[in-house]
Amino acid sequence: MKARQFTRVAAAVVALTLLAGACGSEERIAATGDCDTVDSVSLQLQWFTQAQFAGYYAAADKGIYEKYCLDVTVLEGGVDIAPQQQLASGAVDFAVSWVPKALVVREQGANVVNVAQIFQRSGTLQVSWADSGINTPGDLAGKVVGNWGWGNEFELLAGARSAGLDPSTDFELVQQSFDMMALLSHEIDASQAMIYNEYAQVLEAVNPDTGQRYVASDLSVIDWNDFGTAMLNDAIWADGGRLADAGYQDLTRRFVAGSLEGWAHCRDNSSECVDIVLANGSTLGASHQAWQMNEINGLIWPSPDGVGRMDANLWNQTINVATSESILTSAPDAGAYTTEYVDAALASLNGRGMDTTGQNWQRVEVTLNLGGE
Numbered sequence: 232m233k234a235r236q237f238t239r240v241a242a243a244v245v246a247l248t249l250l251a252g253a254c255g256s257e258e259r260i261a262a263t264g265d266c267d268t269v270d271s272v273s274l275q276l277q278w279f280t281q282a283q284f285a286g287y288y289a290a291a292d293k294g295i296y297e298k299y300c301l302d303v304t305v306l307e308g309g310v311d312i313a314p315q316q317q318l319a320s321g322a323v324d325f326a327v328s329w330v331p332k333a334l335v336v337r338e339q340g341a342n343v344v345n346v347a348q349i350f351q352r353s354g355t356l357q358v359s360w361a362d363s364g365i366n367t368p369g370d371l372a373g374k375v376v377g378n379w380g381w382g383n384e385f386e387l388l389a390g391a392r393s394a395g396l397d398p399s400t401d402f403e404l405v406q407q408s409f410d411m412m413a414l415l416s417h418e419i420d421a422s423q424a425m426i427y428n429e430y431a432q433v434l435e436a437v438n439p440d441t442g443q444r445y446v447a448s449d450l451s452v453i454d455w456n457d458f459g460t461a462m463l464n465d466a467i468w469a470d471g472g473r474l475a476d477a478g479y480q481d482l483t484r485r486f487v488a489g490s491l492e493g494w495a496h497c498r499d500n501s502s503e504c505v506d507i508v509l510a511n512g513s514t515l516g517a518s519h520q521a522w523q524m525n526e527i528n529g530l531i532w533p534s535p536d537g538v539g540r541m542d543a544n545l546w547n548q549t550i551n552v553a554t555s556e557s558i559l560t561s562a563p564d565a566g567a568y569t570t571e572y573v574d575a576a577l578a579s580l581n582g583r584g585m586d587t588t589g590q591n592w593q594r595v596e597v598t599l600n601l602g603g604e
Contacts, residue, residue: 260485266300272296272303273304274324275312275317276305276306281428282505282513282523284305285507290496295493299488300485301486310409313332314326314328314468318343327468328468329465329466331549332382334559334567335559338560343469344469346468349465350464351542351545352456352461353455353463355455356426356430357455359453360420361450368393369395372396372402376420377406377419377423378404378406379423384423389460390458393458393460426526431522431526431603432603433445433449462548462553467490469483490539491580495580495589497524498528498589498592501525504524505517505520515603516600518597518598518604521597525595525597533589538587539573
């Protein structure tokens with residue numbers, strides 16, 4: 232499957248100036264005046280156009296990146312694209328990638344650095360039928376268990392081991408497609424799914440016993456957040472080598488600030504952001520994208536320490552799972568992530584009166600249609 236590529240170009244008309252902050256040399260980002268120059272920036276996504284990336288598309292389409300003197304090209308991902316590798320090769324300026332996947336290439340020598348941890352919770356599930364008897368990781372024993380591979384299976388493997396199971400002998404681990412057809416056809420007992428995507432695909436399908444769509448009570452869900460093996464998902468990664476350059480540091484501050492503002496916009500304007508994603512060429516239906524936008528917001532908000540800021544406990548949990556599963560041979564060095572750029576962005580956004588924690592965010596009611604239309 233060849234990934235398509237979409238470009239959202241913002242014509243920059245508003246300036247960004249770097250002002251000295253209240254705390255010594257700490258810098259704040261402010262948007263005032265006209266841009267003397269506009270910097271072109273490329274962002275590599277890790278999957279196809281969908282609400283998982285709505286904040287970036289919104290920042291481009293709503294002129295948010297313009298305020299930071301950025302002309303942003305958003306590159307769609309796909310099965311054959313590894314964003315962290317694209318970043319490491321110098322093909323793009325920034326990338327969106329799950330934390331463990333990026334840390335693998337960092338351990339292999341790629342100097343990629345987490346500069347904004349967008350998702351505060353994992354969206355990975357293992358989904359079964361309600362009558363399967365699978366309610367906890369230990370219940371996977373003797374079952375046919377699907378996963379996508381490609382580094383998406385780490386939470387499942389760690390969760391099974393934490394329940395005393397050996398994935399190589401205690402259940403049959405099979406690779407599934409990036410859909411729920413194997414579960415719907417009862418070829419497998421438990422299917423990997425993201426709460427914002429594949430889980431909804433089941434709820435969009437017809438239950439042959441009722442002639443109606445499946446409902447949540449038809450399903451049993453293992454949420455790895457509840458079992459201590461959840462790993463951090465989507466984050467913004469930058470080129471660590473280039474971060475030694477003052478110009479790229481400035482670029483990173485502005486890009487992170489614009490991206491966080493884009494996500495805050497989608498928190499407060501979820502319906503509009505669904506329309507933006509659809510206009511950018513998503514092949515998924517409107518109700519599916521509305522569901523996805525709702526669930527993506529649930530993975531980001533609330534962010535008690537400020538959107539994009541790393542939760543050290545969840546970082547440590549991710550590292551512990553990664554090392555225990557031999558995903559990583561050892562814990563990464565302290566340079567694997569930095570809060571410097573998020574802190575600068577939050578100082579700017581908070582200074583302009585923006586809500587950067589989303590403590591009062593609430594889910595909206597979403598009605599899924601058949602096939603997600």
